[in-house]
Amino acid sequence: MRVNSSTEFDGQAYGFVIAGHFNEDDTYVTKRPQGMSDWLITYTLGGEGYFITPGQETICRAGDVTLLKSGLPHQYGTRKGQTWHFVWAHFSPQLMEPSLLPDENLFLQSVTIESTRKRIYHAFRRILSDSRARGDYWHELCMNALREILMLVAQKKRQTYDDRIGETLHLLSRHMKDPLRIEQLARTIGLSPSRLSHLFKENTGQSIVDALNQMRIRQAALLLQHTERSASEVALDVGFNNYNHFINQFRKRFGVNPSTFKKKIRE
Structure with missing residues (x-):
């Protein structure tokens, strides 16, 4: 069984710890019994993953965005018999407008509009690229891309039409x-x-x-x-x-x- 633990480095001072793009089989699992100091956002591109939080198990599938609040004990990974293809990033909630952050400990929003799915994926790709290249204004560029994702999710949550x-x-x-x-x-x-x-x-x-x-x-x-x-x-x-x-x-x-x-x- 592949087990990951939380890894934090100098990026934490900027509010970002790490961002990544994974495609994992069902041996993949991450356990954090003490939670973490930042928030985690994931976007599932294919397959199925799961999150286990106190009293709750949540399944995420293609098009699902999840937001996991800091300080919450949790475990997540690939569902048995599946692969999980997803992108993810950690960020500090202090650097984000509170109105863009959900109240739930673990929030999941399914995105079915294809154009919105593409926008979210492209925003994640910019986060991955800018956080790795560390060019001028890399952190600001990452935060702007993250804001775009959170605003698209908030817009979807408030949407009243089909x-x-x-x-x-x-x-x-x-x-x-x-x-x-x-x-x-x-x-x-x-x-x-x-x-x-x-x-x-x-x-x-x-x-x-x-x-x-x-x-x-x-x-x-x-x-x-x-x-x-x-x-x-x-x-x-x-x-x-x-x-x-x-x-x-x-x-x-x-x-x-x-x-x-x-x-x-x-x-």
Whole structure:
């Protein structure tokens, strides 16, 4: 049986002890009967792992983020008959905003939205790279990546709508300038166009078209406010090929046309 114990070194002064990327068979186990002085965050990429804390056993699978509070006796490892592929990092809670840390001793959040999973993984990769390279501002870069992970987890925890709607909103924002093709969008999400449209309206109170137009108009207002681009240029920038339609949508949102909006904002 492979047993790991807590190892702390000079990085503790910065709030990070160690970060790693493991793919372990079922002989892997870490035991800390006295707990540890920092927090542990893990993100499971594949297989299954487990955490044992006083009175509780928790199983983590692909897409699960776990946060283990400092000072808590615990054991964790790979479930029998499984492998556990995961990334992890230790950090000092004193260096993190309390609002981003859960109250639970062991917190688990399942992330099913593929785009969010990718963001969390890429943030962990930055932590691994920066903590090893130790270049200028390495600690600040690590903490920023960790904050991103914790904010994504907190956002998921507070989310009130279906995960498929979260993925739809992400796709709309990424392809805001492209013509809207609900059939293609629904195929990507894994629903029929009618089911996606119904679910979207049920969860957001808006149609997909209205939500996309709102995104475009918000971005257009920012461009008018902070750049020297004309209203017609901004319309194309955000995906409106019909300028009159852009004006109508903008006036519906702000009560004035784009040119008047820009003049008032500048004044």
